[in-house]
Amino acid sequence: MVIEHPMSELPHLLLVDDERSIREPLAQYLTKQGFRVTQAGDAEGARARMAAYAIDLVILDIMMPGEDGLSLCRHIRETGDIPVILLTARSEETDRIVGLEMGADDYVVKPFSPRELAARVKVILRRAAAGGARQHAPDSGSFAFAGWVLKTGERALVDRDGVSVPLSTGEYNLLHALVTRPRAVLTRDQLLDLTQGREAAAFDRAIDNQVSRLRKKIETDPKNPDIIKTVWGGGYTLAAEVTRL
Numbered sequence: 001m002v003i004e005h006p007m008s009e010l011p012h013l014l015l016v017d018d019e020r021s022i023r024e025p026l027a028q029y030l031t032k033q034g035f036r037v038t039q040a041g042d043a044e045g046a047r048a049r050m051a052a053y054a055i056d057l058v059i060l061d062i063m064m065p066g067e068d069g070l071s072l073c074r075h076i077r078e079t080g081d082i083p084v085i086l087l088t089a090r091s092e093e094t095d096r097i098v099g100l101e102m103g104a105d106d107y108v109v110k111p112f113s114p115r116e117l118a119a120r121v122k123v124i125l126r127r128a129a130a131g132g133a134r135q136h137a138p139d140s141g142s143f144a145f146a147g148w149v150l151k152t153g154e155r156a157l158v159d160r161d162g163v164s165v166p167l168s169t170g171e172y173n174l175l176h177a178l179v180t181r182p183r184a185v186l187t188r189d190q191l192l193d194l195t196q197g198r199e200a201a202a203f204d205r206a207i208d209n210q211v212s213r214l215r216k217k218i219e220t221d222p223k224n225p226d227i228i229k230t231v232w233g234g235g236y237t238l239a240a241e242v243t244r245l
Contacts, residue, residue: 010036011125012053016046016072017061017087022110026059029114035121043067047075050082057125061087062095070099077103083124085117092182103209117234127206137220143179146227146236146240148218150179157218165217170195174210178228178238187235 013035017023020041027037038053040046042064049055058076062069073084086099088106096107105124108117142151147160157165157173167175173195186194188207195207211230215222218223229239 010034011056011121012036012038013121014038014040014046014049014053014055014058016040016043016058018042018063018064019061022061026114026117030118030121033118043072046072055082056128057083057085057086057121059087059121061182062099063089069141070095070102073099073104074102081128081170083128085120085124087112089206101212103213105206105209123206124206130237142245144243144245145179145182145238146218149245150175152176167217168213170206170210171214171217174207175214178236179242182238182240182242184232185231185237191235207236 013030013036015023015027015030015037016039017026018041023039023041024121027039030037038049038055041048043066046058046060050058055087060069060073060076069086076082076084083105084099084103084104086096086104087110088096088107089097089110099107108120141153142149149158151157151158155167156173157167157172159165174191177191191207195210211228212222213223215228219225219227227238227240229237231237
């Protein structure tokens with residue numbers, strides 16, 4: 001028996017691509033896979049649709065006339081936590097790297113399999129839902145490190161002057177995992193387990209993205225970090241002394 005779900009209960013995807021020959025068949029396929037799909041042919045249309053609808057994930061082509069996908073990705077990341085998957089050409093490796101540094105959650109290279117894209121969408125949506133479920137987990141106390149204080153009861157990060165720095169749910173979960181295990185080397189798999197629960201994360205770049213965003217907020221020089229260090233071949237470690245308050 002097939003159970004029909006109201007459209008409002010389906011994950012709502014925004015598909016942004018100026019090539020109608022790619023966009024429309026892909027939208028039809030994703031609809032058949034159980035998603036609600038809204039389309040836009042350019043960045044301006046995408047901004048209008050994000051203002052009008054509660055979008056759960058954006059599938060975004062990098063190369064578009066006018067405002068490109070990287071600029072729109074930056075806007076999405078600066079204004080919220082909507083997951084983003086980039087659509088790129090094989091020759092756009094630099095753009096893919098820049099996109100991931102800006103906070104994109106994943107990318108697929110054209111030509112791609114719609115089935116593969118749908119699988120990546122499902123993984124990222126499951127992880128986003130798992131992260132959201134954790135944001136109300138009971139916790140208390142605070143951790144002081146390198147001039148910062150992470151207040152777990154308030155889920156707030158404040159500097160030495162008491163000024164609060166906003167953190168997304170993913171950034172908070174990652175920082176909490178690091179400050180509760182100072183100087184321990186945590187692999188990406190371990191951090192995924194600790195922050196979001198690991199579910200078929202073969203396509204995931206979320207940890208590297210979150211680390212990059214955190215460094216921009218807490219490091220004096222994000223390109224030469226002193227607090228969150230990369231351990232080559234291992235993962236990441238919090239290299240500062242931590243005091244439980």
